Amino acid sequence: MTFLVHNETLTSVLKKIEKAGEKNILFAYQATDQYRVTANIQAKRQKEALEMVLQGKPFSFVEHNTYFAVQYTGKTTRVEQIKGRVVDEHQKPLPFANVVLISSVSKAYVAGCVTAEDGSFVLPYADKDAMLKVSFVGYKSQILACKPTMHIGLHPDTQQLKAVTIKSTRPNVVYKDGAFTTLVSGTILGELGSAEDMISQLPFVSGEAGSWEIIGRGAPEIYLNGRKLENLNELKRLSAKDILKAEIVTVPGAQYSSKTNAVIRLRAVRKRGQGLSGSLYSEYMQGRYSPHGYEDVQLNYRTGGLDIFGEVGAGLDRSHATAHSETQLHTTSDWEFNSRRTTNTLGGEILMNAGFNYEISEKQSLGMRYETTNMIGNNYTHSWGATDVWEDGKLTESMGVDLFSKSKPIGRIA
Known part of the structure; x- marks a missing residue:
């Protein structure tokens, strides 16, 4: 690959290297956006170009079969690698299991990859506080402390597989x-x-x-x-x-x-059945003060290569939340701010769509779809509470708040 970049973000340059090369490059945008690159890349392979733009910057990378995994290393000058293997309960390899380094404090993404066909993985490792999260469909996820070499056995998730x-x-x-x-x-x-x-x-x-x-x-x-x-x-x-x-x-x-x-x-999946078909979906969840319900009906008529479809769905949500905060400020006096807030909301909507699809051939089709969403009844939010201000243990101020907002469906006269 050959191209010239001048004062571009590292994110932009990595994308250019990615598009010009054969392999994907996985990296965290929030880490690369703050660095800029000026480079003249002439007749370089993808790996060589990657080494050039990362030189002198706090990043390292590991090459995999179909992609590169780039990690922000920070100020550390020593970058190690975590190598390991993910297997099932019978010690058989689990290919394409997700292996992600996350911050032990914020749980934010640090670096990641998927396992190879033999269940193996390699990741750059510079953040000593990072943890390793491993997941695979049908198995219980694990969050583990990082070691240079790891053998990770996942166990079936009986709830997911029941x-x-x-x-x-x-x-x-x-x-x-x-x-x-x-x-x-x-x-x-x-x-x-x-x-x-x-x-x-x-x-x-x-x-x-x-x-x-x-x-x-x-x-x-x-x-x-x-x-x-x-x-x-x-x-x-x-x-x-x-x-x-x-x-x-x-x-x-x-x-x-x-x-x-x-x-x-x-x-x-292409459905080959002819005639009229339909489905009914119903969902209800109940919290102590916050019920949620949703109902949906779908109908479909198929004849030859023509599909005519329609759907009507309606949902209703009610929520109740309370918040209590205390703030202390120590100056020439001792101040304490005590706030309490309660919020109730009610919202509902109705969804409708209809359209058709005509299959000309196995690889060609045309169609049209119309969808609209509207409120059901009056949606509202009611929030109330108070803030008390104390100085040296004495109540000096008490402020109350009571807010109410209501939205009406478009076109409805109330």
Whole structure:
């Protein structure tokens, strides 16, 4: 590769090296954004270019089969490596298990990778306070103290696997055309309930539902059959069994926005049945003061290559929260600020969508989809409380607050 960079962010330069080379580069944006690079890279291989731009900067990297893992090392001059192997309860290797270094204090991402076919992994290690988090679908995650050499055995998660049939297999992951493709249908991933539950178990994915991150990349955009999902609640209503495969793209191409860090592409199983079909989804959760409910109905009519579909969903949330804080300030007098706040909220919405899809051939289709979301009734937030100010043990001020806001559905006359 050959190119010239002048006073560009390290993040930008690493992306250029990535696109010009054959391997992905996994790194934490928040660490690389603060460093700038000026370099003349002439006829260099990807690894050599990486060494050039990182020279003199507090970073190190480890090369894997399909990617480089870059870690911020800070002021330390000594960088070690953690080498290890992840196996199951029968001592068989677990390929594509997520292995992530996290801060023991903030639990923030430090560096990460996935295991190779033989279950092995290698990570640069400079932060002595970091912990190692290891996870794999169907197994209990572990957070461990770091050692130079580690042999990690994971044990089945009986809660996660209680509904999995013995015919289900481990997911197979293949790297092809710039994407890590994981087969979902017919594997353990397809038995995990909703597509939302399944995504959390994919290789290179960390975080909880709705706040996922790709290891070394940040928050991804999610696509279903080529359509970007603007409302991630769709994933709750989509069964994991209906997903054929999931693709993790860590180097998004020109078809995506320049601000897109990573992409998860889901491809649904093509349904061949004819006639009318439908599904009903119901969800209810009860806290002490905070119930949550959601109902959803989907209908689909299929004839030949034509699909006509419609959906109506409604949800209602009520929440109750209390907060109490005390602040002390010691100057010429001893001050104490005592605050109490209670907040109640009520919100509801109704979702409706309809459209059609026409399959011209196995690889060609066209369609249209219309979606709208509106409030149900009046949504409101009510917050009240007080702050007491004490000086040398004597109450000097007491301030109260009572706030109420209400939103009305558009087009409704109340």
